[in-house]
Amino acid sequence: MYDVYKIREDFPILRKKLRGKNIIYLDNAATSQKPVQVVEAISRYYREYNANIHRSAYLLAREATQIYDEARREVANFIGCDEDEVVFVRNTTEALNLIAYSWGLNNLHNGDEIILTIMDHHSNIVPWYLICSIKKCRIKFADITDDGYLNLSHLEDLLNPKTRIISVPHVSNVLGTINDVEYIAKLAHEYNALIIVDGAQSVPHIPVNVNKLDVDFLAFSGHKMLGPTGIGVLYGKHSLLQSLNPFMGGGDMIKSVECSIGGGCRISFEYPPRRYEAGTPNIAGAVGLMEAVRYLKRVGMDNVRRHEIDLTKYTLDKLSEVSGIEIYGPKDPAHKGGVIAFNLEGFEPHELAILLDQLNNVMVRSGLHCAQPLHMRLGIKASVRASFYLYNTKEEVDIFVETLKILSRKNRM
Amino acid sequence: MKDKYIRATQELCDLEDAYMVILNENIINTAIEKLRKFLEIITYDDGVIVRGLYKGKYFSLLPEDILIVKYLSGWKKLDEVLNNIFGEE
Numbered sequence: 001m002y003d004v005y006k007i008r009e010d011f012p013i014l015r016k017k018l019r020g021k022n023i024i025y026l027d028n029a030a031t032s033q034k035p036v037q038v039v040e041a042i043s044r045y046y047r048e049y050n051a052n053i054h055r056s057a058y059l060l061a062r063e064a065t066q067i068y069d070e071a072r073r074e075v076a077n078f079i080g081c082d083e084d085e086v087v088f089v090r091n092t093t094e095a096l097n098l099i100a101y102s103w104g105l106n107n108l109h110n111g112d113e114i115i116l117t118i119m120d121h122h123s124n125i126v127p128w129y130l131i132c133s134i135k136k137c138r139i140k141f142a143d144i145t146d147d148g149y150l151n152l153s154h155l156e157d158l159l160n161p162k163t164r165i166i167s168v169p170h171v172s173n174v175l176g177t178i179n180d181v182e183y184i185a186k187l188a189h190e191y192n193a194l195i196i197v198d199g200a201q202s203v204p205h206i207p208v209n210v211n212k213l214d215v216d217f218l219a220f221s222g223h224k225m226l227g228p229t230g231i232g233v234l235y236g237k238h239s240l241l242q243s244l245n246p247f248m249g250g251g252d253m254i255k256s257v258e259c260s261i262g263g264g265c266r267i268s269f270e271y272p273p274r275r276y277e278a279g280t281p282n283i284a285g286a287v288g289l290m291e292a293v294r295y296l297k298r299v300g301m302d303n304v305r306r307h308e309i310d311l312t313k314y315t316l317d318k319l320s321e322v323s324g325i326e327i328y329g330p331k332d333p334a335h336k337g338g339v340i341a342f343n344l345e346g347f348e349p350h351e352l353a354i355l356l357d358q359l360n361n362v363m364v365r366s367g368l369h370c371a372q373p374l375h376m377r378l379g380i381k382a383s384v385r386a387s388f389y390l391y392n393t394k395e396e397v398d399i400f401v402e403t404l405k406i407l408s409r410k411n412r413m
Numbered sequence: 414m415k416d417k418y419i420r421a422t423q424e425l426c427d428l429e430d431a432y433m434v435i436l437n438e439n440i441i442n443t444a445i446e447k448l449r450k451f452l453e454i455i456t457y458d459d460g461v462i463v464r465g466l467y468k469g470k471y472f473s474l475l476p477e478d479i480l481i482v483k484y485l486s487g488w489k490k491l492d493e494v495l496n497n498i499f500g501e502e
Contacts, residue, residue, distance in 0.1 A: 277423060348479050350425050350433070351462060352471050358476050367426030375428065382427035 002303045008391045010035035010295075024362045024396045026056050029173050029201060029369070029387035031223045034292075038226055041291035045242055045284050050292035052280055054252055068283050069165075071290035075233055078293045079218065084319035085241065087234040088281055093123040095219030095254040095362050096167075098276060099196055100127035102244040107164070110136040114165045115158050115193075117142045117150055117179075118377045119172040120372040124198045128167065137164075144377065148175040148329035156187065163193045171204035172370045174385060176312075176339035178206070185214045194240075204389070205234075205337050207301040212354030222285060227292035231285030234276070241272035250278035264340055272339070296390075304390045308338035310330040311388050311397065315340060318401040324408050328378055338388035341369070344408060349382040352407065356384075360403045415499035418444040420478075422491065429471075429483045432491050436478040444499065448474065451498050470494055 008014050011033050051061040069083070078102055089095045102125075108114075113127050118141045142155035142366045150168070157223060159166075164190040171178050181197055188195035196217040202208055203218075204225030208217055217240070222231040236244075237412040244359055246253055246269055253275050259265040269275045296304065312333040319325055324345030330336045344352055353366035365385045368375050375382065386400060418437055425431040436444045452465030452472055463474040470496045471483040 348473065348481070348483075349427065350431060350432075351475060354475050354479055354481075357463065368428065370428075372428070381429050410461060 002299075002307055003301055004307065004391060005391050007299065008393075011391055012035065012036055014391060018124035018361050019358075021361050024360065024399055026392065026400060027363050027398070028389035028392075029224070029385060030365055031229070032204065032226050032389050033229070033391065034224055034288075036294055037295055038228065038288050038291045041246075042228060042288045043113050045287040049287075054274070064283060068281070068286050070084055071286035074290040074293050076299065077205065079233075079235055081209050081235055084271070084273055085210075085235055085238055086143065087241070087276045088286055089219075089232045089234050089276075090230055090282070091221040091223070091232035091306075092121075092198060092219045093127075093232075095217075095232055096123055096196070096198065097127045097282070098234055098235075098247040099219075100131045102234050102247045102276070103194070103240070104128070104131040104165075106227070108132075108135040108137050110160060111163045112137040113158075113162045113165040114139050114167065115142060115155065115163055117144070117155070117168050118375045119144055119150065119177065119371065120167075120169055120174060121173055121198060121200070124167055124169065124196075125373070128165075134273065142168075144175070144177075144374075147331070148172075148177055149312065150179050150184070152180070152413040155184070157189060158320060159193075161191065163188075163191050165194045165196060167194075167196035167198070168243050169200075171205065171337040171339070172329065172371075172374075173201050174341045174369050174374055174383065176341075178202070178335055178337060179332055181213050181215060185216075188216075189214070194274065198214075201339065204281050204296075206305045215223075216240055222289040222292065225289075225292055226295055228285050231282045231289045233289075233332065236272070238272075241276070242257070244272075244275075245269075245413040246275050246278065248276075248278040252280070253278040266293055274390065279374070299390060306389055308388055309333045310336050311392055311394065312336060314394050315386070315388075315397045315401070316361070318397060319404070322401060322404045322408055325404065328380075328383060338392075339385060340387070341383040341385045343380065343383055344404060346365070347407065349384045352384050355407055356400070356403055360399050361408070362400045362403055364400075415495050418447070418499040419495065422488075424488075429472050430485045430487075431471075431481055431483040432485060432488075433499070434480040434482060434495065436480055438478050442476075445474070446500055448472065448480075467494065467498070 048062050051064040053065040073083045076086045103155040140158045143151045185195040194216045198216045199218045199220040203220040218235040255268040328341045349366040356362040421435040423433045454465045465472045473481040495501040
């Protein structure tokens, strides 16, 4: 039995009062709140285990190394891969840059094509733009349908023998659209192209198994899934990670560095994943992420997903009572993550976000949500976005919608 | 001089080059007086929201001393506009 009120007890920040009222945190697509278990795991690491990893011979350092490696195993188990297929990075953005620079710089050639989607986050556009400007490749964008789904037939039309990569968001951070990644992976592989998935909005919210999806790379961030900031994950298939050059060089990612005083160096790299983790990594961050993953496993990702479907359906129904509201993206919660982007007639998105906060501590995001091409495609200057997670309640949605109704009425007076 | 009236500024993310200005609550009444002197008021909604125009820039004054300014071409332009409004005694 999913008990959202019991879950909320684990999140101290949700008891915080501002302006004498409870806070209503609906900006989970930006970052999630942290359960006390994660906060304590990080604190315990610094109090009891802190030492640098993979280097020193003493017992404390061996304990720190063990806990870091354990974090990797926990994450691998969570997404259904082997531990040496998990590279720790700072966040989704860094993971996508790693692929762009390590794979793209060495494998893309003049005239090659990369397919992205118009609903992509900037973090899956800008790295490819940078690489394409060096390698003289071309980016093509798959369109969306009028109701906010990825237009798969358009994507298929873009495919050709020059296609080297299809890189898509699993779940849109604005529309909430859940893309059929399994199908897109099949398409990519038919053309011998790579399939890369931005999992920033999916891994925290829906069960994800990389083997079932058969994706080549998957990127996600720890801070959006109850973990700390500064830790993220790049999943890559064994064979691909083995074949790539490192993204960054430094300590801990090399097997040997032989240099002669007269000049010249011979360097060999560690096996993946350490090849991609130059320098001292975010050890405490990995520990925090491990605890976050354990927390999500205890709750059950199927349960998290069911709760968000229920909450999204409830919210969409309630929002239909607000006059002057325009909602973007799919309306069927079964094909949508817990993300609702909208505008309210008579208000600028930033005004609306500030007023929701000031009137009832309802915290939503306003702006482009790092998805400017999507907003241009929708023909809007910006939007307001409410996004849910496992601790949000229907009572919070009621206050959110009631506040919108008050504002809508005020605008009509 | 303008800094006396302004506590913080922050860039906002949209296609309309918007910025958020947090006014100093200690002298908010004087700040609002100055704003109203310059703005051509386009909407006044019971103190919840005051919208106005000044030299093609859009201003929106919200509760808790927050001012949104739009259609600027960068930080320098924001500075110039705020200086015009708040710069004189």
